[in-house]
Amino acid sequence: MRLPAVRLVRLSRIPYTELLALQERWLRRLQAEPGTEAGALLLCEPAGPVYTSGLRGGLTPEETARLQALGAEVRTTGRGGLATFHGPGQLLCHPVLDLRRLGLRLRTHVAALEACAVRLCEFQGLSGACARPPPYTGVWLGERKVCAIGVRCGRHITSHGLALNCSTDLVWFDHIVPCGLVGTGVTSLSEELQRHVTVDEVIPPFLEAFKETYKCTLISEDSSNCSCYHSWEVLLEKHQD
Amino acid sequence: MVAYGSKIRIGDMQRVYHSSLAPVWPDVAIQSRNTFQLNPDLAQNPTQCLESSAVEHGGCGSGTIWKPCTGSTLLSVPKFTDKHDWITTENGIGPVGISNFAQEALGDVVYCSLPEVGTKLNKQDEFGALESVKAVSELYPPLSEVTEINEALAENPGLVNKSCYENGWLIKITLNNPSELGELMSEKAYEKYIKSIRSENGTPK
Numbered sequence: 001m002r003l004p005a006v007r008l009v010r011l012s013r014i015p016y017t018e019l020l021a022l023q024e025r026w027l028r029r030l031q032a033e034p035g036t037e038a039g040a041l042l043l044c045e046p047a048g049p050v051y052t053s054g055l056r057g058g059l060t061p062e063e064t065a066r067l068q069a070l071g072a073e074v075r076t077t078g079r080g081g082l083a084t085f086h087g088p089g090q091l092l093c094h095p096v097l098d099l100r101r102l103g104l105r106l107r108t109h110v111a112a113l114e115a116c117a118v119r120l121c122e123f124q125g126l127s128g129a130c131a132r133p134p135p136y137t138g139v140w141l142g143e144r145k146v147c148a149i150g151v152r153c154g155r156h157i158t159s160h161g162l163a164l165n166c167s168t169d170l171v172w173f174d175h176i177v178p179c180g181l182v183g184t185g186v187t188s189l190s191e192e193l194q195r196h197v198t199v200d201e202v203i204p205p206f207l208e209a210f211k212e213t214y215k216c217t218l219i220s221e222d223s224s225n226c227s228c229y230h231s232w233e234v235l236l237e238k239h240q241d
Numbered sequence: 242m243v244a245y246g247s248k249i250r251i252g253d254m255q256r257v258y259h260s261s262l263a264p265v266w267p268d269v270a271i272q273s274r275n276t277f278q279l280n281p282d283l284a285q286n287p288t289q290c291l292e293s294s295a296v297e298h299g300g301c302g303s304g305t306i307w308k309p310c311t312g313s314t315l316l317s318v319p320k321f322t323d324k325h326d327w328i329t330t331e332n333g334i335g336p337v338g339i340s341n342f343a344q345e346a347l348g349d350v351v352y353c354s355l356p357e358v359g360t361k362l363n364k365q366d367e368f369g370a371l372e373s374v375k376a377v378s379e380l381y382p383p384l385s386e387v388t389e390i391n392e393a394l395a396e397n398p399g400l401v402n403k404s405c406y407e408n409g410w411l412i413k414i415t416l417n418n419p420s421e422l423g424e425l426m427s428e429k430a431y432e433k434y435i436k437s438i439r440s441e442n443g444t445p446k
Contacts, residue, residue, distance in 0.1 A: 055370060055377045056352045080375040105346045106376050134349065137375040154367055154379030155324070 004038035004101050008207070008218040011044035016052075016075065016086055019044050019094065023159050026096040030157045038216060039097035039157070043206075045199040049087040049172055050075060054150055058082030058180060067175060079160035081137075081150030082180035089167035089188070091199045091206065095214075099156045102214060106153045112213045113162045114139055117147040119209035120164070120202065126192055136181065139164075144187035148179060164206075166190060166197045319406070320422055321431035324381045327406065333419055334388060336410035339371070339380070339401065342435050344409070348373040350401040353394040355412055360387045362414065369411065371401060382414065389413035 009026075011019070019042060026040045049072040053059045058081075059067070064074045072085075086092055099109060114131035117139040121129030129141055139147035147164040165188035173186040189197040211218055319327040325343035329335045344350070352372040362368050367379040368387070390412050394400060400409040416422065426434060 055354055055372050078370065078377055080372045080377040106378060107346060107348050107373075110376050134373075134375070135351075150375050152370075152377040152379070155381070 004216045005219050006038045006095070006097065006214070006216045007040040008220050009040050009042045010203070010220075011042065013045045013047045013088070015047050016050040016073065016092075019046075019092065020075075020077075023094050023096055027154075027157055027159055030096060030098055031155050034098065034155065034157075035101065037098065038101040039095065041210065041218065042094040042096060043203065044092050045088060046086045046090060046092055047088065048073065049085070051083060051085050051176060052077050052079075053083050054079045054081040055152075056082060058084075059176070063176070070175060072172070077150075077152075077160065079150040079152045081148070083176045084148045084150070084163065084178055085168075085172045085176065086163055087168055087172055089165070089169060089190075089199065091164040091166055091202055092161075093164070093206070094161040095158060095210075097158045097214075099153065099158060102216065104214075106151070106158075109153075109158055110137060110149060110151060113149050113151070114147075115213045116206065116209045117149075117162060117164055119213065120206050121146065121189070123205040123209065124189055124193065124197070124202070126189070135179075136184075138179065141187055141192055144185040145178065145181075146187050146189065146192070164189075164202070166199045166202050319428060320425035321428065321434075322381070322425055323434065326380065326382070328414070328422070328425065330416060330419070330422065333416045334413060335416075336391075336413050337382065338405055338410040340431070341405055344402045344405040347371060347376075347378060347402075350398045353391075353398050353401065353411065355390040355394070356387050358387055358389060361385070362387065371398075380411065382412075385414045385417050387412050388415055 009022070011022070023042060026042070030037060030039055049070075051059065051064075051067050051072055052075045055078050057076075059074065063083075067074050072087075093113075095109075095113075097104075097109070099105065104112065111131070114137070118129045118131060121127075121139065121141070126141060129139055129146065132138070132140055138145045138149050147162055149162045150160050152159045165186065167190040168188050170186055170188060170191065178184070178186055189202065207218060210216075319329045321327050321340060325340045325346075326337055327340055328337045339347075350371050350373050353369065354371070354377075355369045356362070360368070362382040362385055364382065366381070368382045369380045370377045371380065372378075391400075391410050393408065394411070401411070403409065
């Protein structure tokens with residue numbers, strides 16, 4: 001049986017607002033013609049520091065002003081979850097997926113995002129990574145969160161996703177209560193492995209984990225820019241036709 | 242289609258009809274629900290319908306469950322959308338909520354984002370959203386204008402899980418065009434729809 005094909009949209013360092021704009025275009029595309037495509041996996045590294053809040057809020061106007069004074073952007077979003085931080089050194093992954101094409105419900109999608117991040121940690125040699133039940137959704141190494149999750153779903157199409165700390169400057173997290181969870185910590189792969197882990201290094205194993213977890217193939221939007229890692233996938237797709 | 246054995250509203254009272262009534266009242270009475278009203282006498286004496294024949298007095302004997310309705314106080318049972326919302330209406334106004342299938346799929350609801358009273362809704366536009374920790378689900382209306390929102394959900398969003406068909410209602414709307422209700426699914430049709438989703442996905446829910 002052919003696996004559903006998700007389009008891989010790999011972006012380099014871009015401002016968060018650009019990622020949101022691209023996400024919006026994919027949402028409109030998938031909602032306009034439901035059932036025709038499995039969706040897209042948007043991957044990027046945020047170019048600058050940005051704090052975001054979710055549907056329920058998570059940042060008061062005073063907090064917002066304080067964070068802006070630090071030099072960060074502050075954005076509200078319609079995703080689940082409370083306040084979090086995005087910035088350089090972080091892998092930001094927004095799968096815009098048609099859940100029905102992938103045979104998933106919203107809860108299983110959240111669990112799948114957690115599973116991807118856990119698998120990636122395992123690939124990096126961190127076997128203690130685990131997901132925890134609500135309200136501690138996300139991926140943890142001990143009492144420290146390495147990956148935050150917050151999604152939205154309308155008409156079976158998902159948006160937002162996960163943020164995995166690779167070499168993020170964790171000091172930015174000191175200025176908020178991440179995800180509203182008082183007393184918990186934040187960590188990164190670099191912190192845990194005691195070496196500099198870049199976002200670029202982490203992407204190929206992440207994509208493996210994604211395909212494994214979501215039981216899909218990934219096809220590059222722009223095959224001329226494919227790295228060797230992707231080009232054989234594209235060839236396979238063509239041979240299956 | 243009202244299933245035998247299900248709760249039926251009589252005015253403001255509810256009675257459960259046992260399946261022993263099934264052989265007595267054929268489906269045609271239920272199919273005519275749009276023009277019939279439940280016999281209010283049965284609120285006081287539900288077993289009357291067993292004691293007295295429906296064919297007396299031209300089909301409106303004291304034992305009749307369904308009587309022809311001349312007024313506009315038509316009651317309806319929930320109708321469902323393919324987005325797992327339900328709506329019931331009385332005089333063209335009624336509550337909207339999410340189905341049991343939807344509340345189970347969401348998990349524990351922690352927050353309800355609902356529109357303001359007076360908002361006019363379009364079928365295509367989301368009217369609100371429910372958050373179940375880290376995952377926000379958009380809500381789409383069957384139709385029309387918001388007359389009331391369930392204030393209890395601000396303090397107690399878990400009502401959506403505990404009582405999705407009663408205390409966990411989300412908004413009340415007026416129907417601009419009652420015939421649009423005809424486009425929605427009956428309870429039986431909705432049950433079939435859920436079965437088809439479950440087998441399509443192939444995974445136990």
